[in-house]
Amino acid sequence: MRSYRLLLHLYPASFRHEYGEEMAAILARRLADASNPVARAIVGIAAAVETIGNAALVHLDLLRQDLRYIVRTLRRSPGFAAMAVAIVALGIGATTAAFSVTDFVLIRPLPYREPERLVQLWETTPGYSGMELSAPNFRDWIAASRSFESAGVSHSEALTIVTGGEPHRFQGAAISAGVLPTLGVTPLLGRAFTEADDTAGAAGTVMLGYRLWQTEFGGDPAVIGRRIDGQMDIEADTFTIVGVMPRDFHYPTASADFWVTTRFRPDDYVPLERSNNWLDGIARLRPGVTVDQAHAEAQVIMARLREQYPKENKDTGARVVSMREDLSARSVMLLEALSAAAACVLLIACMNLANLLLARGLERRRELAVRTAIGAGRERVVRQLLTESLVLAGVGGAIGIALAIAAVPLLSQLVPQTLPIAASPSIDGRVIGVALLLTLVTGVAFGMAPILRSGAGRDLAALRDGARAGGGRREHLRSALVLGEIAASVVLLVSAGLLIRALLAIQGTNPGFDVDHVLTMRVELPIPEYAPVPMRQAFYDRVLQQVRALPGVRAAGFISYLPISRFRGGIWPVKVKGDTEAAGDVRGANNVAALRFVTPGYFAALRIPLLRGRDIDDGDTRQRPFVAVVSESFAKRYWPGEDPIGRHFDFAFEDRTVVGVVGDVKFRGLERQSEPQAYLSAPQVKDNWITGYAPRALAIRVSGAPLGLAPEVRAVVHGAAPKVAITEVQTLADMVDLDTASRSTQVRVLGAFAAIAFVLAAVGIHGLLSFAVSQRTQEIGVRMALGAQPRDVVRMIVAGAIRLGVMGLVLGIALAYVAARSMEALLAGVKPHDFEAFGAAVALTAVMLIVGTLVPTVRALRIDPISAIRCD
Amino acid sequence: MFHVLVALADEDRHGYAIIQDVAERTGGQIRLSAGTLYRTIQRMLEEGLIVEPRERPAPEDDDERRRYYRITALGTSLAKAEARRLAELVKMARARGIAPERA
Numbered sequence: 014m015r016s017y018r019l020l021l022h023l024y025p026a027s028f029r030h031e032y033g034e035e036m037a038a039i040l041a042r043r044l045a046d047a048s049n050p051v052a053r054a055i056v057g058i059a060a061a062v063e064t065i066g067n068a069a070l071v072h073l074d075l076l077r078q079d080l081r082y083i084v085r086t087l088r089r090s091p092g093f094a095a096m097a098v099a100i101v102a103l104g105i106g107a108t109t110a111a112f113s114v115t116d117f118v119l120i121r122p123l124p125y126r127e128p129e130r131l132v133q134l135w136e137t138t139p140g141y142s143g144m145e146l147s148a149p150n151f152r153d154w155i156a157a158s159r160s161f162e163s164a165g166v167s168h169s170e171a172l173t174i175v176t177g178g179e180p181h182r183f184q185g186a187a188i189s190a191g192v193l194p195t196l197g198v199t200p201l202l203g204r205a206f207t208e209a210d211d212t213a214g215a216a217g218t219v220m221l222g223y224r225l226w227q228t229e230f231g232g233d234p235a236v237i238g239r240r241i242d243g244q245m246d247i248e249a250d251t252f253t254i255v256g257v258m259p260r261d262f263h264y265p266t267a268s269a270d271f272w273v274t275t276r277f278r279p280d281d282y283v284p285l286e287r288s289n290n291w292l293d294g295i296a297r298l299r300p301g302v303t304v305d306q307a308h309a310e311a312q313v314i315m316a317r318l319r320e321q322y323p324k325e326n327k328d329t330g331a332r333v334v335s336m337r338e339d340l341s342a343r344s345v346m347l348l349e350a351l352s353a354a355a356a357c358v359l360l361i362a363c364m365n366l367a368n369l370l371l372a373r374g375l376e377r378r379r380e381l382a383v384r385t386a387i388g389a390g391r392e393r394v395v396r397q398l399l400t401e402s403l404v405l406a407g408v409g410g411a412i413g414i415a416l417a418i419a420a421v422p423l424l425s426q427l428v429p430q431t432l433p434i435a436a437s438p439s440i441d442g443r444v445i446g447v448a449l450l451l452t453l454v455t456g457v458a459f460g461m462a463p464i465l466r467s468g469a470g471r472d473l474a475a476l477r478d479g480a481r482a483g484g485g486r487r488e489h490l491r492s493a494l495v496l497g498e499i500a501a502s503v504v505l506l507v508s509a510g511l512l513i514r515a516l517l518a519i520q521g522t523n524p525g526f527d528v529d530h531v532l533t534m535r536v537e538l539p540i541p542e543y544a545p546v547p548m549r550q551a552f553y554d555r556v557l558q559q560v561r562a563l564p565g566v567r568a569a570g571f572i573s574y575l576p577i578s579r580f581r582g583g584i585w586p587v588k589v590k591g592d593t594e595a596a597g598d599v600r601g602a603n604n605v606a607a608l609r610f611v612t613p614g615y616f617a618a619l620r621i622p623l624l625r626g627r628d629i630d631d632g633d634t635r636q637r638p639f640v641a642v643v644s645e646s647f648a649k650r651y652w653p654g655e656d657p658i659g660r661h662f663d664f665a666f667e668d669r670t671v672v673g674v675v676g677d678v679k680f681r682g683l684e685r686q687s688e689p690q691a692y693l694s695a696p697q698v699k700d701n702w703i704t705g706y707a708p709r710a711l712a713i714r715v716s717g718a719p720l721g722l723a724p725e726v727r728a729v730v731h732g733a734a735p736k737v738a739i740t741e742v743q744t745l746a747d748m749v750d751l752d753t754a755s756r757s758t759q760v761r762v763l764g765a766f767a768a769i770a771f772v773l774a775a776v777g778i779h780g781l782l783s784f785a786v787s788q789r790t791q792e793i794g795v796r797m798a799l800g801a802q803p804r805d806v807v808r809m810i811v812a813g814a815i816r817l818g819v820m821g822l823v824l825g826i827a828l829a830y831v832a833a834r835s836m837e838a839l840l841a842g843v844k845p846h847d848f849e850a851f852g853a854a855v856a857l858t859a860v861m862l863i864v865g866t867l868v869p870t871v872r873a874l875r876i877d878p879i880s881a882i883r884c885d
Numbered sequence: 886m887f888h889v890l891v892a893l894a895d896e897d898r899h900g901y902a903i904i905q906d907v908a909e910r911t912g913g914q915i916r917l918s919a920g921t922l923y924r925t926i927q928r929m930l931e932e933g934l935i936v937e938p939r940e941r942p943a944p945e946d947d948d949e950r951r952r953y954y955r956i957t958a959l960g961t962s963l964a965k966a967e968a969r970r971l972a973e974l975v976k977m978a979r980a981r982g983i984a985p986e987r988a
Contacts (some may be wrong), residue, residue, distance in 0.1 A: 036900075067924055071924050
């Protein structure tokens with residue numbers, strides 16, 4: 014019997030109070046009627062079973078009833094309902110969107126077998142902690158190591174294949190045979206690479222990415238075994254398709270569409286190669302080995318390699334990082350800032366919602382008191398209020414999730430390109446689960462606030478109180494909430510302001526060239542066909558001559574790699590007689606320059622200013638002395654205060670004479686320090702040497718819209734070399750913009766968050782004051798009747814708002830400064846106490862106060878003293 | 886719900902009496918559980934099909950703990966309408982020879 018009474022607690026309390034006794038009595042009679050213990054047991058069990066089922070049904074009945082009631086009451090106050098839903102939608106939308114990216118990049122395990130055992134391998138030099146590996150150092154490291162189960166290296170590779178009669182170029186990677194086993198990934202079709210595929214002289218093999226398989230091979234399973242002719246960066250070969258990778262496999266980055274083998278040759282392992290750092294290394298830790306142990310072991314191994322090769326491995330160290338954590342500090346900070354901002358928006362939304370519900374709770378105090386008085390138990394009232402806030406939160410949450418899904422394409426700009434994951438996050442069950450949880454918490458927490466406050470049930474005083482009931486403590490709580498909203502929105506406004514200032518500062522940076530009116534493209538001259546210099550020279554001469562003859566073309570030239578394009582490396586050691594630092598073949602911190610080969614016309618095409626001497630010209634052929642045009646910082650570094658023209662230096666295997674000095678170019682990007690630059694004449698290199706630097710990027714300065722000229726230029730190039738792939742056709746301005754794309758996205762996202770916060774805070778102030786005015790209508794009426802002037806009424810309303818505003822502002826500015834300090838690295842030199850950003854935030858807060866105060870003040874002034882006094 | 890209305894058609898009854906009445910009339914085929922009964926009662930109260938009368942039955946039958954229920958005019962007309970509907974259904978079935986002839 015006692016257990017039955019306990020079971021009755023499954024029913025809603027109102028139902029239990031109403032019928033519990035009777036139900037217990039009925040069970041008692043049945044038990045008494047039962048003839049023997051077995052029958053009694055059956056009666057007892059049956060009662061227990063039906064109680065559980067029935068209790069659920071009774072709860073559903075109540076829910077249905079509450080929902081009907083809520084729909085009815087909300088229909089009576091659609092403004093409140095719309096407002097609450099909108100607030101939740103904004104809060105949940107912002108948080109979900111931010112979480113989807115943060116989770117995707119920072120939290121979620123990588124899509125590989127036991128990803129926690131995967132590590133990234135790096136070499137280090139002083140001042141650079143993440144340098145790629147050299148082939149011989151990797152080989153020796155892995156051979157000596159006992160920490161790794163398997164390991165592999167990769168480097169990016171491009172493949173031009175002819176499909177549909179046109180050459181197309183795809184990005185991919187050359188991977189060693191160890192990479193796929195290390196990741197623990199198997200192909201969707203066919204087989205993975207074997208060691209035999211990855212040895213010098215092996216026949217070419219290729220694995221297709223899912224996307225390439227679908228787009229170029231129609232998803233045909235019979236593709237395995239097919240042979241394709243392909244042109245890679247510096248060699249052509251025939252590749253047998255051995256496998257197709259699954260759709261969600263992205264390695265080393267999302268842009269990889271195919272994989273070939275590395276097929277290192279013996280000359281890739283000569284000692285000089287130890288300072289050629291170009292390979293991405295990964296490894297799988299043996300079970301039980303920690304990242305720290307592997308890292309410590311690497312120090313010992315690398316110390317030995319330094320002893321063995323003191324020249325090539327000078328100052329070289331090694332580093333082992335968990336693959337999950339191998340992200341730039343900036344990427345992490347960017348996402349942390351985003352998450353913090355989203356949390357801020359959610360917090361503001363929640364405070365706003367709580368305020369809204371509190372106000373509504375006060376308005377409905379009489380209604381609730383009446384309902385309690387006529388017999389609705391406290392539990393029923395609480396339950397109903399909670400259901401109401403859950404319904405509002407649920408609808409808002411659903412809209413918020415839809416908003417987040419709509420925002421994903423924008424947010425994908427925030428995904429760093431260096432991780433082996435898809436390029437864009439997806440809103441999946443996991444993200445939606447978190448969003449629903451947040452919605453639930455929001456609904457419960459802020460449904461509870463007014464319930465706890467209203468003290469529904471015991472509060473018969475409310476009946477007597479009449480409409481004057483405002484409640485001092487409640488006002489304080491509501492004011493505190495609005496204060497919090499103002500402070501949080503100030504933080505967001507300042508942060509957004511600082512990032513906008515940073516973006517403007519970066520976009521205002523002079524890259525060293527004129528980005529406007531320049532058409533660029535890459536002409537993927539195949540090697541070995543174009544390995545001999547005269548072959549290339551004939552191509553350049555013909556193309557440039559015809560392009561310059563096109564209408565609207567002002568200048569045109571080729572270069573190895575355009576500044577701020579995808580490849581920003583190519584840093585070589587400089588040797589200058591009499592300079593002790595710049596004496597060897599090994600790169601140091603202070604003896605390097607960016608190597609670029611150019612044709613005549615390149616500097617004019619980009620409007621890089623010629624400061625001294627002359628440009629490279631058609632006379633700088635292989636038969637003439639090898640010349641160089643150097644950047645201003647290059648000249649200052651080696652010949653400070655002297656005339657650099659006519660000086661010699663050793664660079665890229667030859668002695669070069671300086672014939673000109675040009676302005677420095679920020680080829681590494683607007684936000685980064687760039688090394689000095691040395692430009693060499695295109696033909697002044699040995700046949701088949703460093704063909705990766707053969708000028709392939711074409712820059713054309715035009716008088717009109719650059720892209721309009723693209724078809725004609727294509728025709729010219731294909732006229733000179735029919736089978737050459739043309740890629741990356743874009744304006745120079747677009748290419749440079751891409752450099753700040755993640756930053757402008759970040760500014761847009763944070764700006765949107767700040768705007769939401771701004772509106773919500775204004776709504777909060779408005780709500781607080783409107784409510785105060787409606788609560789104090791009578792008081793205001795009495796004061797006016799006693800002779801108070803409109804001025805006094807305005808002062809009464811506005812004084813409170815100003816007090817809140819000032820307090821919120823002070824708190825917000827303090828917090829904003831702390832936030833700004835912690836994200837100083839993102840600010841590109843803008844100071845965390847930047848006056849403009851703070852000033853703008855203060856001004857906007859003033860606007861927010863005025864907007865929020867306006868309507869309630871006007872309403873207070875319209876109060877008619879007579880009817881106000883009479884109304885209760 | 887129909888069974889409860891029928892049980893209350895002739896007199897006010899309390900919960901256990903309704904269960905007993907239904908069981909008697911159906912020859913023990915339908916034995917309402919307490920939970921089902923009171924859930925039904927609650928809904929019927931909300932829908933105004935039954936009420937809890939203020940006056941208690943004769944003191945000798947009264948049990949302080951018990952709550953009695955009375956059918957309302959609405960409840961009566963609903964019960965009648967349902968009975969008519971069921972009768973129509975039986976008539977239709979009988980016309981096709983798939984229901985027993987009237988005894």
